[in-house]
Every structure is written in C-alpha cells, then in structure tokens.
Amino acid sequence: MSKAKRLLDILLFVSAKKKFTAQEISDEFNISIRTVHRYILDLSDMGLPIYAEQGRNGGYRVLTSRLLPPILFTEDEAVSIFFAFQSLLYYRDLPFNTEIKSASHKLYSSLQEEAKRKVDQLQSYIAFWNPKRAIETPLLKAVLEVAIENKNLHIHYESKSGTTTKHIHPIGVYAHDGLWYMPAFDFTKQKILLFRVDRILSIIESEENKEIFVNLKEWFSSTYEHKQPIRLHVLLSSEGVRQCKSDPNLEDLVVIKEDGTGNIDSIIDKGELNFISPLFYRLGVHAQIVEPKELINILRQQAKDILSLYQEND
Amino acid sequence: MSKAKRLLDILLFVSAKKKFTAQEISDEFNISIRTVHRYILDLSDMGLPIYAEQGRNGGYRVLTSRLLPPILFTEDEAVSIFFAFQSLLYYRDLPFNTEIKSASHKLYSSLQEEAKRKVDQLQSYIAFWNPKRAIETPLLKAVLEVAIENKNLHIHYESKSGTTTKHIHPIGVYAHDGLWYMPAFDFTKQKILLFRVDRILSIIESEENKEIFVNLKEWFSSTYEHKQPIRLHVLLSSEGVRQCKSDPNLEDLVVIKEDGTGNIDSIIDKGELNFISPLFYRLGVHAQIVEPKELINILRQQAKDILSLYQEND
DNA sequence: TTTAATCATGCCAGTAGTTGTCATGTTTTT
DNA sequence: AAAAACATGACAACTACTGGCATGATTAAA
Secondary structure: OOHHHHHHHHHHHHHHHOEEOHHHHHHHHOOOHHHHHHHHHHHHHOOOOEEEEOOOOOEEEEOOOOEOOOEOOEHHHHHHHHHHHHHHOOOOOOOOHHHHHHHHHHHHHOOOHHHHHHHHHHHHHEEEOOOOOOOOOOOHHHHHHHHHOOEEEEEEEEEOOEEEEEEEEEOOEEEEOOEEEEEEEEOOOOEEEEEEHHHEEEEEEEEEOOOOOOOHHHHHHHHOOOOOEEEEEEEEOHHHHHHHHOOOOOOOOEEEOOOOOEEEEEEEEHHHHHHHHHHHHHHHHHEEEEEOHHHHHHHHHHHHHHHHHHHHHO | OOHHHHHHHHHHHHHHHOEEOHHHHHHHHOOOHHHHHHHHHHHHHOOOOEEEEOOOOOEEEEOOOOEOOOEOOEHHHHHHHHHHHHOOOOOOOOOOHHHHHHHHHHHHHOOOHHHHHHHHHHHHHEEEOOOOOOOOOOOHHHHHHHHHOOEEEEEEEEEOOEEEEEEEEEOOEEEEOOEEEEEEEEOOOOEEEEEEHHHEEEEEEEEEOOOOOOOHHHHHHHHOOOOOEEEEEEEEOHHHHHHHHOOOOOOOOEEEOOOOOEEEEEEEEHHHHHHHHHHHHHHHHHEEEEEOHHHHHHHHHHHHHHHHHHHHHO
C-alpha cells in the first residue's frame, strides 16, 4: 500500500480516536514504531493539530474534531456552498456559526484569485432579504441540541401574561421571517404549543424522554390540516386577483375569469380566519366576501373599533 | 519534491487548462514524458475524468470544471454545510441547484455512518419555513448571470397592465418570503424599478454596459433612507407593545414604560405608511395613533369602505 | 502515401525514498 | 529505580520512482 494512502488511513483513524499511543498504531496497521513516529511527524507537518504527552501514560492527542477524508470540489460546487452560506447571513443567531466561519475560510483560501472575485461578486449581486432582527436568540443552539437528543426541558418563558415556567418536550426548531420558533409538547397543558426561542429566558435540561412524539415534519403537516373546515367564498376584482396571487395562503385557491376578475371558493380551516383577515381588510372594495359570516364580522368589528377610536380626531 | 505534491500540482494545472499534451506537462514541471504518462494514469485512477485524443493534434482533455485542492473538513464543518443547504430547501428555483446536489453528495458519501445519522436527524429537527411557492422562476439563473456580467437586457414582463417590453440594466437579485426580486434600471423611465423574476417571460441579452450603477447593497440602503420624513407618534397598550416588538419595521422604535405600556415617537418615511397601516388596523384599540393624520385617514377610510361594503349583509 | 505528432506500454538500470532495527536520550508515573 | 511513553539519529535492506529507449497505434497534415 502506498505511503499516501496509509497516511490517510492513519489520519482518519487518529482524528476519530483523539488519544492513542504509537504502539497502538503500530499494531493496528502492522508497521514499526519508528515509522509511526515518522508518520506522525508528517501529519503534523501537514497541519494536523497533534501533540504528544511525555512519560508513562503519555501518548498523542489530536485537537480537531473528527476529520473527513479530503474532498475535491469543483469551483462551481465551492461557489454553491458560498451561495448557501449567503442565505444564512441575515440571521442574527445560528446553531453553527463558528463552523460556518471556519468552513468558509477553508474554502475561500483554496480558491484561485479569479474564483475569489467571482464569489465576492456573487455577494454583491445576490441577497436573501429578511428583516434583520436585532433580537438575540442566545439559547438557539442549546435548544436545538436538546431537541435532537430527545430530552425534556424546564424553561422560563416570557409570554403575554409575564414570565412563566414550563415543562416541555421540544419537537424541533424552525426559522420564519427572521425569527426562530420551537413547537413543543407542554406537559401541563397536554398539547403542543408554539414558542419563540428568543423569548426563552433560561433552560434546565431534564430527563431523557421515552415516549415518541411527532417529529417536526409531521407537526408541520398536521398543523396545516383542516381542523374546523369552513367555506371561504370571495369575489375579487382584477386588482384583488393580483394581490391574492401574491399571498402564499391564497394563491392556489384563486380562480381567474376571462375578464381578469376572479373568485375564491374553497374550504379552509377556521383557525386561519384571523390570519387572512388583514389581507381582506387591505383589499377593501377589491374583495367582496360572500362567506363566511365570521370573517365579515371580524372585519366589521375591527372597522367599528377603528372609527370609534379616531372619530374625535376629526 | 514528493510525488504526491507533484501530482497535486499537475491536477490543479490540468483541471484549469482542460486541454494539454504530455509534452507541455513535461516542460512545465521538468519531468520526462514517460513519467507524465504514468502520472496521468494515476490521476485517472484517482477518479479525475480525463481522456486522451489519439493522433496528430491529439492530447488530453479533462471533463470537470476547475478543481480546488483537496480540503480537509471536520465533521462539524460538514454538518454546517448541510445546515446551510437545508435553508435553501424551501425555494422552488435556485441558481446553483445542480452544484448544490453534487456537493451535497460528495460530502454525504464521505461521512461516517454516525455522522450521516446526525445529518439526517438535523433535517428532521430543524427547518426554514417559508411559504413554499408553486411559482416557477425559470429565468432566475439567466438573470443573475447577466447581472454579474454587467450587461443590459430586453425583457418581456407581465405587469399589472399586461405584458410589456422593457430595456433594463439589472442591479442584482434577491429572495424575500419565497419569491425572487430584481431591482433594475429602466432606460425608458430613467429610474430603478423592482421586478419579480417569476413575472419575466423572456430575456434577450444586449450590449455590455459601460456606465456604473449602484450595486445591490447600495440600492438596499438607499431604498431604506427616508425620502419624505414624517413623524409617527403612537400610544401603545402592553399588548400593543408586544405585537409591535414582533414587527421588523417597528421593533426598534418602541419605547416601553414601567407599567408595560409604551409608545412610538419617531421619524419614518411617508412611503412606509401603506406598509405599516395593516399592523395598526390589526392592533385596533391597542394602538392609539396621535400622528400622522395621513395614517389615521388611511385607517378611517378603509374602515368606512369595509362597513359600507358589508352593511347590507347584516 | 508518407510523415509528423500524439498517446500507450513494456523493459531496465540508476536513483530516490521508505522502512525496520538498533541505539541512545528524555520525560513522567508508579 | 523501573516502566512506559515520546524523540531522534544512523544505517542497511528494501521498495518505488524515474528517465531513456524501443515499439506500436492512431490521426491529421504535407
């Protein structure tokens, strides 16, 4: 076997093992101890952060976490990785910030000048715009780790009504519109609630969980099932059509007529009403709601509140 | 110089050159032609897609695009790259889809079983939720490339008023809320307009541009300057405070008093009024607008429209 | 058709690199 | 003091690499 291949095998072996003696490597790979010492010198020259502890019970230690075998990326693949990193730039906190930085640095420094310029250019021609939050989410990584380890948590949480303590089992973590959310099973209320990770003040890890809960994907799909189906029937002007087409909740429901106007006639969940009512408020005369009455009442009540609030300012 | 290092140099040299003869390499690196042939055999064995063209004017050709020197990633760095890729999953179209897939595959296949499980787990515990659009954006990559090459474009665009033809210079491309947008200088209107990339029906590349326009970052910041400053003064209940704190446009403006209530008193751009009015509509009695009158009028007018639209349904 | 420019492959001897063994030190723990 | 580990040097045996030469095959140009 060639020296290069053997060195690679040893590199992977020792970076996984972290602590070892020359004798162990000698036995594992059937090479003399003298050669092991020579090899370790080579690895160290190649940049592997390895150091020796002298004396009895001594040995070698490797500092980095486990290494992958060397990978040959094409320039385009490297650019695509930078592109992906770019999409994360607009989050204030991320679970893998330090790793992203070091991976980024390794990639960038092995690019040729020309490719470096390409990457720099990419970053000035493309952006992932998110409202960049000033809100800190310091517990994000901790919470994600607990979720992956399937453990339960006691948290201090800042809710509408003040600070409360909760005993929960996290389902997962997701980002939406620049904020991090965590659906979790609340043992007191015996159901899954949605928490904002930045509002978690402190966590105490508790016991590991034996029960099996839904995972994040299942939770997503179940959340979007219709629990209280209700008929939504709306007539739209052509401007109303255009705006509804830009709304993720409604775009698939709009039926367009030949003259450009359109309508929505579909079954939606009652819980969505509060979510879509601001849109119909904004649309005003461009959307004539036929059903449900509940939605009309929400709009009317809100309109009355506004008018009474501002009538004396006239 | 060791064989491994020389092979690596040659690998980088030929993957950049794409077509070459054994003689060229022999001259470049001062090695015999016989050895060049042996080296190329080695590179081919290592998986480099290289093939020979026989006969006079023949030579070697390399198929992949330019390669980077081999990179040693730690397991955590690899995980962070997968994490970044995860954040792109919710876009229907991306400029680097094929490269992302191949990079992903290279990384995944060199992970150990344990790390593979970790990556799989990560994907079931974390998500970047975006309204997953059904809207195709087939011209995204083409448009981005034109922007990077600093060229002008003629486009067919589907706007409010129907299909139009425009002569533009793209500034850049950005994603927001699952859709792709392109600010571009419109030569007819002599100003920068914002286009939705999915509404571009076709493009014709035209001449390269000599003039220098703003870049994407500059455009972003200039767009958020105050062009028509106006005073926004609002009194908030504690619930009003809570909700404003969740709005990216307002969170930094809210001043909280000791009793939990608060207020906003700040200078904003007049153009933002239409954007923030739905929030104050939703807040209803939790937000008492003191200034500007324009905002109050928007709210009152809208409320009246709604009431008159639905009064007969009572 | 011939010739020149290529790749492809085998052989061999000389050179360069790698390995194992032995020897000698040093450091640290028992 | 002994044992267990790293550290390093010398040297001979072994292995791998290299260049040169020869031969063949394929293709394009003269």
